[in-house]
Amino acid sequence: MERVTIERLGHQGDGIAAGPVYVPGTLPGEVVEGEVDGGVMAQPRIATPSDMRVKPPCRHAKSCGGCQLQHARDDFTAGWKEGVVRQALAAHGIEAEILPCLTSPARSRRRAAFSATRTKKGALAGFHMKRSDVIVPVGGCLLVEPRLASALELVETLASVGASRKSELSVLVTTSATGLDVAVTGGKEADPEMQETLARLCRAHEVARLAWGEDVTLTRRPPIQRMGRAEVVPPPGAFLQATPQGEAALVDRVRAIVGDAAHVVDLFAGCGTFALPLAETARVHAVEGDKAMVAALDKGWRGAEGLRHVTHEARDLFRNPLLVEDLKRFDAAVIDPPRAGAEAQIAELARARVPRIAYVSCNPVTFARDAATLVSAGYRPGPVQPVDQFRWSTHVELVVGFTCDTA
Template sequence: MSAKVTIERLGHLGDGIARGPVFVAGALPGEVVSGELDGGRLTAPRIVTPSPDRVSAPCRHYKTCGGCALQHASDAFVAAWKQEVVRTALAAQGLAPPFRAILTSPPQSRRRAVFSGRRTKHGVLVGFHARASGMVVDVPGCLLVDPAIARARPCLEALTRLGASRKGALALTVTVAPEGPDIAVAGGKPADAALRAELAALAEAHGLSRLSWEGEVIALRQRPTVGFDGIAVTPPPGAFLQATGQGEAALRAAAAEAVGNAARIADLFAGCGSFALPLARRAEVHAVEGAGEMVAALDEGWRRASGLKRVTTEVRDLFRRPLLPDELARFDAVVIDPPRAGAEAQMTELARGEVARIAAVSCNPVSFARDAAILVAGGYALHWVQVVDQFRWSPHVELAALFSRDHIPV
């Protein structure tokens, strides 16, 4: 059925939403759009009245690739919208803190990306998935990834040719390292002796620092490192890292400001140490993380570095076993950077405790707002929110914030 709708707002995935609701991909608020109504979605949309915020997408892959949902919107619009996403989530919890200006990573700054690799009848295909589809789209001109990742494409194609089965796709995680690309592969053939030899030769030929297959290191030419404010760490294969160096630096600066002059800091969900190690230049840090291999990487990075104060580590599932108020009592400040689900159990214990300052980092405005409300109900003040956009042209939002006990000056 043909229909014409007016877009009222954007949804959290970047779709335009008209009354109904009717979802329209690629539409902006205020636009009149026509198309075929299929359930609650307008298919084959045609913009009748464009928004003044509409721009020409800079990437030639925009219409087919599902990686960037918002290239049709101006940078100013996207920045304001992402701020509003966080503001709306907090308002739903009765919170209205001051917001700082958003910080956005530049194009070609993604230092880590996950590609899909498939064998085809005529060769191989390496790229990203199309929007809401299992189809892989070739993206040789991607404007998101660091040029070092773009240069690794021939290697990714060779890996797919060697190790992908006819039925499934490889997941190829590429991380930029000064020593050469660090590639971790999942979903491939079993690594028998012949495949191992071929993979090792490929790693040598393409100058990889490390090649891992299903979590096992197949080739290690040089230990790949990531610099956390100049402190070198070798992360486990495929380990989580902030998407861009600029985004990580922005979040780290916000966290460092939030903890102030604290002498003893707990870093919860510490990962490989992106916050803990730089903070150790001025404070003793206790880093807690559920993944043992990340804790080992953090600890090794500390032992190899110079000029850092004491860093202790603990492998602990903070969802099941959050730090309790008596354990938190020895810290002057906490940095907490949980996964998308947030940290409800740990925030509940923080709210019961007396830690003076909390630097909260989040990649999910909704779970952050829920957790923020727990802290505020426990007597904390939410002083400011800093939105960081390191997933340029996507609906994804990251942020940092400062909470403190009311009697603590900020």
């Protein structure tokens, strides 16, 4: 039995004591006791709790791996996420104002990837247990919209119908303006009889679209997502921001950074999260690697009223970034790369000296690396706005504007 004091939280949300000893479910300043195996105290007893500790609001908190920080007060979590961003920038010698974190409310996640498997008695659906492949049923989940929580019955039925006993289904469920949008991977081949069964399930559960693997898509109604004035139908499984509130916060901040720019390039544009709202006041060129997402963006733009011209191209910005000569014509750039960041594209933006850059990131570490490139090229970072769309998790997003003198 060892007794340790938690000094800080790691990036995965575990408490860290001297040694280091990793202690899940703890907070800085807490004194804990327990057996340590391989540098981990898996089952701590909290001898001295932090005043930042609260009772987890969800009954699944101890078993489900979807949340890591339900035992912490909301203001602690927000401050900790602000600190994660600050530390990432400080590692590159960058100082910037960190604004208060904007946290999405409970029950606001509009998409969730559920896991499901067949059992001897039927099927089981939910999220994985912490550090395990075991599935935990999560009825009444406090993260997701009520429509998603109610979809667990559908997910179980899909597993009963289409999962083999040796594999697990991954079922991505997204709410839309017209019903649930469901994309299933890992299932058996859908023969005509199964397709008829799936169609009946879609009708019974108000599913707008069901994609089963790569080959079968059943559409009752187009699953519409609204982006500014446009109505967009993303391809099955396409990336979307996790909560409407988080998306609105990011879009509002990007609008403010871009300001009155007349011609904007949107890099890693997806289905038009930023490009389509920006087209209300500016011409936009949208660049995205996924052709189906580009097509959805274009169709949404063509069906909307009052938008300025939006051009687009499908292009792998990791292997083939827009070059200086491509970028010189734009007054502002928006960039929203995946977790790996955008090292090659940022280098070209820095050389092109695009006057204003709105950088949206889901990874403070790669963002700070890219920010260092911009700062070394003469760009000045504005206030950094952390956005927490993944409440009670260790995940944090951010948006910040960079400006430079063009003369």
